[in-house]
Amino acid sequence: MHFQGYTLMIIQSHYKKLQPDPCNDSRCVKGGQALMFYTAIGLFGLGAGAIRGCVPALGADQYDQKNPKEQMQLSRFFNWYSLCTTLGGTIGITIVVWVSMHKGWDKSFIISLSCTLVGLIIIALGKPLFRVRIPGDSPILRILQVLVVSVKNIKEKLPEDSSELYENYDQESISNEEHLLHTDQFRLLDKAAIIPAGYKPAKWRVCTVTQVEEVKIITRMMPIVLSTIFVNTCLAQLQTLTVQQGTLMNNHIGSFKVPTTSIPVIPLIFMSILLPIYEFAFVPAARKLTGLPNGITQLQRVGIGLVLSSISMSIGGIIEVKRKHEILHHGKRLNLFWLSFQYAVFGIADMFTLTGLIDFFYSEAPAGMRSMSTSFAYLSWSMGCFLSTALVNATNSVTSKISDSKIGWLEGRDMNKNHVERFYWFLAILSVLNFINYLYWANWYTYKKDVPIISNEQNSLKARSDHTDETESDKTATPN
Structure with missing residues (x-):
């Protein structure tokens, strides 16, 4: 989309027939000229939005947060990422603006498109070296599941003990690394993790605690975004x-x-x-x-x-x-x-x-x-x-x-x-x-x-270990 947007801008800025006649009216751009211009702007915006949202996450995924050294380097990455985008903006506002004013808009768009292509080639060359996270379910779909199931279970009573809420340790979580612990905020969403009587765990019928906590995290972020x-x-x-x-x-x-x-x-x-x-x-x-x-x-x-x-x-x-x-x-x-x-x-x-x-x-x-x-x-x-x-x-x-x-x-x-x-x-x-x-x-x-994911087998071993410890404790205990 980014590439297509730039291409349309280059074509329109190069050919005079595709440009409006000089005028002082802000509405003098109309018809096919306006359609082409706004299509290019729209494609450019959609492409830029996709790139800006994905690049920071892709770069940060190259660091293992379980490794203390790499975790410290993660914050450094965001600083260097900001520096690179700042330097790119500096070049755009100085060199590219100078070219547009003295050589023509089409030349400045060609420079911008060339930089985009160079960046794409560099990313493609580095692909074999990337740590790529296995895609899971759509985040939006997971959020919708929690909202829908919590509404379905609105009449269900929340258990006093949060450990009774459903969590499937056999299921690979979307992160494939961790499960999220239960928190007490937004208890209404916890109803999505209740298994109604007579039902078996299934999507759109019950959600895991981890899935509910994911929605809680996104919900907690919203005031920060708005602020x-x-x-x-x-x-x-x-x-x-x-x-x-x-x-x-x-x-x-x-x-x-x-x-x-x-x-x-x-x-x-x-x-x-x-x-x-x-x-x-x-x-x-x-x-x-x-x-x-x-x-x-x-x-x-x-x-x-x-x-x-x-x-x-x-x-x-x-x-x-x-x-x-x-x-x-x-x-x-x-x-x-x-x-x-x-x-x-x-x-x-x-x-x-x-x-x-x-x-x-x-x-x-x-x-x-x-x-x-x-x-x-x-x-x-x-x-x-x-x-x-x-x-x-x-x-x-x-x-x-x-x-x-x-x-x-x-x-x-x-x-x-x-x-x-x-x-x-x-x-x-x-x-x-x-x-x-x-x-x-x-x-x-x-x-x-x-917390790290614990399989059912690990849970079973832990339970046996706890039972053994309790038995040994009972044997060695002396009466008062």
């Missing part, structure tokens, strides 16, 4: 507003002229520099203090990112006040370099949040649901972008009614008369409230519990 949407809303606004601000600023840094469309490269540069520092300096120092392999927990890492995003929005408001003051009172354009302050802080925030989320969702997810779970980080990102649009529309709608000019904070044509600084501070306040909400759910979250 991190707003940081991505801030990111979307930062990338949009700074490009608009950049058109009204001095974009010369020394003798070099920075293209306005390349402004979002600033946080990527900071992330490229800071990720190795985080890995080789921060993690070892934090590990000595906390004793944790990763220095801090994944949820603590995400929390730090949420705090920094609020600080970044506050700085953004201050920079906008200074920009407007310089141009309105002194007639001078503020240098583009000033935007690096808010971008630097947000780059650090993104380093903590995105990488921490991917690590968290992979480490906590049931073994057969890791690809789906790592996609939650990108689900949060996409929902944040949609929320960004809705928030701008809502802000303009409300502020246009209460302002004397009857113009919203962000909808005026003259950005120097708009109130972008107020919007930045509004985002900062919402970010603080979102962080408080996140703290609640992070403290509420219960980490998963797992």
Whole structure:
């Protein structure tokens, strides 16, 4: 899909007949031209979504979490994965953007397609060396089974002893390595593990405790996903507003002229520099203090990112006040370099949040649901972008009614008369409230519990051993 999307974009950007005539109307693209364009965008989005969801899980599966050394390397992998995606984004926003502006859009899409093909070839060459997990049932199907069976058994009474719930130790679990221990949250779902009288264990009639716990884990993750949407809303606004601000600023840094469309490269540069520092300096120092392999927990890492995003929005408001003051009172354009302050802080925030989320969702997810779970980080990102649009529309709608000019904070044509600084501070306040909400759910979250699979034969041997120990104890016991 990724390949097909790029191919359509190359064809349309190369042939003038497939492009709309120059116009100022945003709706001038219509008919077959619009169909081709949106088909390409749709294919590209679907392909990118599949790649981003699977690649982190595929890479992390190469590490054995039962091996302490490899388990420590797992978190390092996510840092290096983030560094690679950051470097790729840096190349895209600088070199590819330059090519599109000076050589043509078709040339820039050809470069992007070539990079995609090179990546595909590298993955194909490495396939014989990969640790490939045997596929199990569909994660969505397993979730549906628990939900359906729990509804079917809604009238069944839960046993007082959770050990009476059904668990099949002969059945190979989806992870083929572990069973999950029972937890007391979401007891209604436990009804899916009750064997109704007169029935034998069968799919869509009874589920194992492990299967029920998988659904509980996914359910516990949902508040974390929802609590991190707003940081991505801030990111979307930062990338949009700074490009608009950049058109009204001095974009010369020394003798070099920075293209306005390349402004979002600033946080990527900071992330490229800071990720190795985080890995080789921060993690070892934090590990000595906390004793944790990763220095801090994944949820603590995400929390730090949420705090920094609020600080970044506050700085953004201050920079906008200074920009407007310089141009309105002194007639001078503020240098583009000033935007690096808010971008630097947000780059650090993104380093903590995105990488921490991917690590968290992979480490906590049931073994057969890791690809789906790592996609939650990108689900949060996409929902944040949609929320960004809705928030701008809502802000303009409300502020246009209460302002004397009857113009919203962000909808005026003259950005120097708009109130972008107020919007930045509004985002900062919402970010603080979102962080408080996140703290609640992070403290509420219960980490998963797992145990190695024990076969029926092993259970039988253990039972015999326990019985022998009890007999020997009775023989050696002396009366009071």
